[in-house]
Amino acid sequence: MSGAPKPMTRAARRAARLDATAAHLSRLSVPQDSGWLGRARADALERLRTLGLPERRDEYWRFTDPSVLSAETAAPAEVFRITDEPVVFSDIDRLRIVFTDGEFDQQASDDLTAEGLEVTRLAEAAQADIHWAQDVYGKLEERGQQPVPRPLATLNSAMARDGVLIRATGKVARPVSLIYRRQKEAADMVLHHVIRVEPGAEMTLLENGPAAARYSIVTEACIGAGGMLHHVRTQGRDHARSGITHLFVRMDKAAGLKSFTLSANGRVLRNEAMIWLDGEGGSAHVAGAAMGDGDFHHDDTVFIDHAAPRCESRQVFKKVLRNGAVGVFQGKILVQRPAQLTDGYQISQSLLMDERSQFLAKPELEIYADDVKCSHGSTSGEIDADHLFYLRSRGVPEAEGKNLLVLAFLTEALEEIARDDLAEDVRSRLESWLGRHRH
Amino acid sequence: MLEINDLHVKLEEEDKAILKGLTLSVKAGTVHAIMGPNGSGKSTLAYVLSGRGGYQVTGGSAMLEGQELLDMEPEERAAAGLFLAFQYPVEIPGVGNMTFLRTAVNAQRKARGEEELSSGDFLKAVRAKARELKIDAEMLKRPVYVGFSGGEKKRNEILQMTMLEPRMCILDETDSGLDVDAMKLVSEGVNALRDAGRAFLVITHYQRLLDHIQPDVVHIMAEGRIIKSGGPDLALEVEQNGYADLLAEEGQKA
Numbered sequence: 001m002s003g004a005p006k007p008m009t010r011a012a013r014r015a016a017r018l019d020a021t022a023a024h025l026s027r028l029s030v031p032q033d034s035g036w037l038g039r040a041r042a043d044a045l046e047r048l049r050t051l052g053l054p055e056r057r058d059e060y061w062r063f064t065d066p067s068v069l070s071a072e073t074a075a076p077a078e079v080f081r082i083t084d085e086p087v088v089f090s091d092i093d094r095l096r097i098v099f100t101d102g103e104f105d106q107q108a109s110d111d112l113t114a115e116g117l118e119v120t121r122l123a124e125a126a127q128a129d130i131h132w133a134q135d136v137y138g139k140l141e142e143r144g145q146q147p148v149p150r151p152l153a154t155l156n157s158a159m160a161r162d163g164v165l166i167r168a169t170g171k172v173a174r175p176v177s178l179i180y181r182r183q184k185e186a187a188d189m190v191l192h193h194v195i196r197v198e199p200g201a202e203m204t205l206l207e208n209g210p211a212a213a214r215y216s217i218v219t220e221a222c223i224g225a226g227g228m229l230h231h232v233r234t235q236g237r238d239h240a241r242s243g244i245t246h247l248f249v250r251m252d253k254a255a256g257l258k259s260f261t262l263s264a265n266g267r268v269l270r271n272e273a274m275i276w277l278d279g280e281g282g283s284a285h286v287a288g289a290a291m292g293d294g295d296f297h298h299d300d301t302v303f304i305d306h307a308a309p310r311c312e313s314r315q316v317f318k319k320v321l322r323n324g325a326v327g328v329f330q331g332k333i334l335v336q337r338p339a340q341l342t343d344g345y346q347i348s349q350s351l352l353m354d355e356r357s358q359f360l361a362k363p364e365l366e367i368y369a370d371d372v373k374c375s376h377g378s379t380s381g382e383i384d385a386d387h388l389f390y391l392r393s394r395g396v397p398e399a400e401g402k403n404l405l406v407l408a409f410l411t412e413a414l415e416e417i418a419r420d421d422l423a424e425d426v427r428s429r430l431e432s433w434l435g436r437h438r439h
Numbered sequence: 440m441l442e443i444n445d446l447h448v449k450l451e452e453e454d455k456a457i458l459k460g461l462t463l464s465v466k467a468g469t470v471h472a473i474m475g476p477n478g479s480g481k482s483t484l485a486y487v488l489s490g491r492g493g494y495q496v497t498g499g500s501a502m503l504e505g506q507e508l509l510d511m512e513p514e515e516r517a518a519a520g521l522f523l524a525f526q527y528p529v530e531i532p533g534v535g536n537m538t539f540l541r542t543a544v545n546a547q548r549k550a551r552g553e554e555e556l557s558s559g560d561f562l563k564a565v566r567a568k569a570r571e572l573k574i575d576a577e578m579l580k581r582p583v584y585v586g587f588s589g590g591e592k593k594r595n596e597i598l599q600m601t602m603l604e605p606r607m608c609i610l611d612e613t614d615s616g617l618d619v620d621a622m623k624l625v626s627e628g629v630n631a632l633r634d635a636g637r638a639f640l641v642i643t644h645y646q647r648l649l650d651h652i653q654p655d656v657v658h659i660m661a662e663g664r665i666i667k668s669g670g671p672d673l674a675l676e677v678e679q680n681g682y683a684d685l686l687a688e689e690g691q692k693a
Contacts, residue, residue: 385492387531390583391539393489394599395517395547404542408533408582 017052021151024053027072031161036134037126044138044157051151060148063328063360064299068268069152069244074188074214077267080238085432088208088234088425094177095119097164101182102189102212104162108181116170117203122163122192133165133194140220140248144274148303153246153272156218160192167196168203168227175230175422180209182238187212192220199224199252204419207233215243223255225279230418231257234429235271236264239295244270247286253279253308260417261288262426263298264433270299270328277304277311277339287316287416291430292325292357293437299328300348306339306369315346318413320406322353322437332364335372344374351409352382403434440638441465441488441607446499448480448487448663457483459663460499465607468635472649473642474674475660476682481642482526484660485611489523490516503607517543518550522605524596526612531583536595539583540565544602568601572628589616597628608632609640614648626651646678659685 008016025048030041054066068075097119098108104121112119125131138157144150166176180189189212197203201224207217223229235243243266249257261271275284290298304313319327329348350359361378383405391401407430414430417423441463448458457480465471475481487494488501490513501508508516531539545555556564569579572594584592593613600608610629614622629639629652641652649657649671657673658665661682666689667673677685 384529386529387534389491389513390525390529390531391534391543392513393491393517393523393525394539394543394603395514395550396539396543397514397546398512400542400546401514404534404539405531408531411533 040138076185077213077240101187116172118167163192168201171202175204177206180211189215195221197227202228204230225253228256231259239265242268247273251282254281263290290319294323296325301330312343317348321357324356335367342372346376469655470639472654480663520606590621
């Protein structure tokens with residue numbers, strides 16, 4: 001038989017999606033836990049059966065193909081070892097929590113007892129009948145299914161084999177550092193972290209490491225009144241990996257969040273952030289710098305929900321793209337009716353180093369309060385010829401001049417890193433990346 | 440020092456000739472001034488010599504101490520000793536003034552096979568020279584020209600010139616946008632650099648800059664060529680009578 005297939009109705013498409021999802025789930029081996037974690041996993045599976053897994057034709061996945069991220073198995077990818085520079089954060093005094101191929105590595109990790117912190121492995125917390133994390137695990141993810149479904153986060157809630165639960169009860173200066181090591185080519189890492197910053201407490205979370213051939217990391221965080229969470233992560237330089245991360249953060253009155261991500265390379269990488277400013281006077285900053293060279297697809301998808309008055313939010317995303325690299329930004333600021341005196345800012349910019357690279361941006365503002373200040377901007381540009389000429393006219397060689405201008409372009413994002421020592425560390429990664437990727 | 444011979448230049452994108460057979464010889468130790476009406480090609484000359492894109496050289500040559508400038512990249516020209524003080528220096532947000540200047544100084548030293556300056560030595564030198572030009576140390580920490588006043592920009596251009604120690608300095612309307620005091624400061628900075636091994640080409644509309652930086656030779660440029668050269672008196676003549684008589688004279692010759 002020949003001829004074009006009949007177009008499917010919406011209902012038929014949905015049925016087909018849910019059938020495919022059910023078939024997919026039946027082939028997975030879901031970790032078995034008793035107690036609250038077992039219930040949370042069962043709930044997540046139930047949600048997933050009604051949400052269905054993402055498809056390329058979903059508006060939410062218009063710019064990024066989810067198939068690699070939702071496939072049943074991960075394609076093996078070469079293990080990448082950094083030998084030409086010290087690993088990021090090496091010089092920072094920190095509490096190290098190591099995962100190797102997605103499993104907690106006790107031998108490589110520091111002792112998890114630290115003043116002002118309670119740190120528990122997800123697998124162990126499941127055995128405790130009552131644990132503070134049961135009010136958060138899967139709960140923020142569930143809330144994050146509105147206004148757009150994020151089923152890959154739900155899949156993570158059901159499938160995560162490991163993760164860490166951190167409760168900060170005081171102001172903790174020493175960062176908690178999650179290090180994702182990798183040994184196996186086929187490593188498929190699914191981690192789920194839960195963080196609770198108690199009122200007035202403060203902590204810094206670092207993440208780095210090659211992780212896996214494919215990874216999914218969900219982090220659910222609650223920041224209590226006046227609490228502060230600093231978050232700095234780096235993703236790179238292993239090129240063949242693919243990954244998706246979700247950061248769900250619920251913020252109480254006068255709580256603060258500063259999250260910065262540096263991504264260098266990666267075949268498919270999507271970082272989603274969903275922030276709820278539920279209490280008056282909160283401040284949420286989410287920023288990222290991405291460097292892509294060649295077969296690179298990097299997607300930042302951010303949603304900031306202003307539900308309370310007098311909150312401030314900033315989204316600052318900068319991408320440097322060359323040799324056909326693709327950068328995506330989908331960012332939204334929602335200002336609900338009670339959120340008067342909101343100060344919202346969003347900027348997404350790309351620096352295209354050649355004509356083959358592309359930047360796809362979808363900035364959105366949705367505002368229901370009448371007394372707010374919100375601005376957003378998105379640009380794609382190339383190195384400014386006048387700037388470069390000026391630098392060269394003073395004797396700076398072209399390649400070095402371009403590097404200065406690339407770093408200048410990224411400055412606004414780098415300024416979102418709260419601590420100078422961390423910012424300096426990240427900046428030196430960028431400089432050496434630029435040194436390796438000449439034009 | 441600088442020998443420009445029958446230089447022809449057109450715009451790259453359009454069929455418009457700007458320089459039409461310009462010839463000029465500047466000896467070491469001298470200051471030459473170029474004056475001329477708007478659109479005569481003065482700034483184009485400065486840009487073409489320093490290697491800015493957008494122009495196409497269709498004939499002639501420009502030699503700096505025996506080396507053909509027109510074959511070199513802009514940074515090579517700088518390392519060879521050429522410096523252009525821009526009429527409109529560009530703002531470059533995110534690039535620190537100090538970082539940039541140190542990168543430039545060391546890149547030139549490296550290109551010439553000299554040892555790079557340590558950051559301590561560089562800082563010391565730049566602070567001392569900035570003081571002479573009454574440049575606030577805070578200003579040096581800011582990004583290149585972001586938030587600089589017109590006068591601050593021009594003084595900073597002279598500071599760069601002082602730090603880079605070029606042999607051939609081109610000043611493109613450095614007096615534009617300067618008040619009397621700033622013009623004096625800038626001129627003092629330039630005069631301090633005058634010596635037997637260095638030459639200057641001062642492009643200006645106004646004679647008053649030449650009261651402070653006294654030229655050895657004054658050229659009048661029109662229609663992409665030098666139409667008349669003379670001593671400092673020529674500048675005074677222009678100041679009093681404008682360009683009309685000179686242009687008419689040139690018209691008769693043609």
